[in-house]
Amino acid sequence: MSELKFWNTLTRAKEEFQPIDKSNVRMYVCGPTVYDYAHIGNARPLIVFDVLYRLLRHVYGADHVTYVRNITDVDDKINARALRDYPNLPLNEAIAKVTEKTAERFHKDAAALGCLPPTHEPRATAHIDGMVRMIQTLIDKGNAYVTAGREGREVLFSVGSMPDYGKLSNRKLEDQQAGARVAVEDHKRNAADFVLWKESASDEPGWDGTFTENGETVTIHGRPGWHIECSVMSEHHLGETFDIHGGGLDLIFPHHENEIAQSCCAHGNDRMANLWMHNGFLQVEGRKMSKSEGNFVTIADLLETEKFGGRKWPGEVLRLAMLMTHYREPIDFSVKRLEEAASKLHDMHSACYESPLQTLPGSIIDALSNDLNFSQVLVRLFELLSEITNSGNGNQKVQAAGRLRAALEFLGLYYEGNSTDLFGFVVKDYPSDTEINALIAERLAFIATKNWAEADRIRDELLAQGIQLKDGKDPETGERVTTWEVKR
Ligand code: AMP
Numbered sequence: 001m002s003e004l005k006f007w008n009t010l011t012r013a014k015e016e017f018q019p020i021d022k023s024n025v026r027m028y029v030c031g032p033t034v035y036d037y038a039h040i041g042n043a044r045p046l047i048v049f050d051v052l053y054r055l056l057r058h059v060y061g062a063d064h065v066t067y068v069r070n071i072t073d074v075d076d077k078i079n080a081r082a083l084r085d086y087p088n089l090p091l092n093e094a095i096a097k098v099t100e101k102t103a104e105r106f107h108k109d110a111a112a113l114g115c116l117p118p119t120h121e122p123r124a125t126a127h128i129d130g131m132v133r134m135i136q137t138l139i140d141k142g143n144a145y146v147t148a149g150r151e152g153r154e155v156l157f158s159v160g161s162m163p164d165y166g167k168l169s170n171r172k173l174e175d176q177q178a179g180a181r182v183a184v185e186d187h188k189r190n191a192a193d194f195v196l197w198k199e200s201a202s203d204e205p206g207w208d209g210t211f212t213e214n215g216e217t218v219t220i221h222g223r224p225g226w227h228i229e230c231s232v233m234s235e236h237h238l239g240e241t242f243d244i245h246g247g248g249l250d251l252i253f254p255h256h257e258n259e260i261a262q263s264c265c266a267h268g269n270d271r272m273a274n275l276w277m278h279n280g281f282l283q284v285e286g287r288k289m290s291k292s293e294g295n296f297v298t299i300a301d302l303l304e305t306e307k308f309g310g311r312k313w314p315g316e317v318l319r320l321a322m323l324m325t326h327y328r329e330p331i332d333f334s335v336k337r338l339e340e341a342a343s344k345l346h347d348m349h350s351a352c353y354e355s356p357l358q359t360l361p362g363s364i365i366d367a368l369s370n371d372l373n374f375s376q377v378l379v380r381l382f383e384l385l386s387e388i389t390n391s392g393n394g395n396q397k398v399q400a401a402g403r404l405r406a407a408l409e410f411l412g413l414y415y416e417g418n419s420t421d422l423f424g425f426v427v428k429d430y431p432s433d434t435e436i437n438a439l440i441a442e443r444l445a446f447i448a449t450k451n452w453a454e455a456d457r458i459r460d461e462l463l464a465q466g467i468q469l470k471d472g473k474d475p476e477t478g479e480r481v482t483t484w485e486v487k488r
């Protein structure tokens, strides 16, 4: 078994990975807030942690890994979207519509990107009771307090009550206070205190949370803060301490720091998860992605529209484009990168499509075992490719093709679609309309003289350049007419 080593944000070192229980390796990754379609930046943790999940399943056995990725279906952004999109529905119904539609699209995107479904996909709204219980525990232990905020009552986590708050992001509380941009609001004991529960207005979604502090009981019709959701859902499925916690770099602070604070204080331990892994950020065409910059790209846009680079991109191309950069490095996502990925995938696809499967090369696992070293994986894939190209037509070629196929299947990159979808990316110079029409006329002339071989040759040559001919009859004259289209 390869030794697994990963970079740990918590210890700032590359460490050997030792699961707490080899028969049940446990990983939690923060999932989407379902108010809008996922953008291509959101695809990065999806893909990166899917590769890790596949690696863990390979090493420990598919039944010995539990992967939890939540869905955040309570959030003020969701409320705002529900009001905007369904102004005539009662808010709760409108919210259900927004979250259902968005979660459904998210599942489609994840599947198209070759991601295996996680073992559990808990929704925040199904864990409200657990959140109220954990908040009460935090109050009982002196880590949380009820206070009157600007928009109603709140229960806040008291960062000052936790001596080593800030361990993950390496921020000291004193520094944060000194540099705080917001003045200490007077209902907070510390400017960094964060919301566990906040009161809802009568037209906002809410649940009755009953809390007792110093013998006094209050019921606050309200909703949970974002961080408490992950503390409760991860405990529910994975226990108080688990192996891996993942997400994008932007989640280190405050989200993951605050998850640690809640979980460790509630459970009275010093580890929520042993290994904290974070993917680097993605920008698009050299700039931070944003709606106002006009470079905001959703996964659905890439898969199903021609908004980016003038064509649709298969999920496998998006996946490879993402994996061509190491997961901790920043990525500049661009049309050029997609074209490069499509061309690489096309070459590999042509070399091994439908070859009889062979065993997965161990070198792929070795490369991933070293902090998901995907550039090493690519080197190995291209070695297999040149083995196929350079080894005549014998058994060696068949074997190498079967190994390449096994590697691509394992990585979620084996492309089952129509190969011309990939081919089209490579052949950018289609023949001109005049050339095509001249060839069609030439072919019709061959057909008229029953020279089928030459007629077929022209048809096949055009097809190889991505042009598909269609024969039909003119409805009035009954004469043969040939039309054409670019094959996708
Ligand atoms: P959000 O819905 O913003 O909470 O993001 C969901 C996941 O996507 C989190 O793990 C984020 O860290 C990650 N993420 C968001 N934007 C980007 C980006 N531009 N590049 C990489 N990861 C991102």
Ligand code: ZN
Binding pocket: 029, 030, 031, 230, 255, 259
């Ligand atoms: Zn989370």
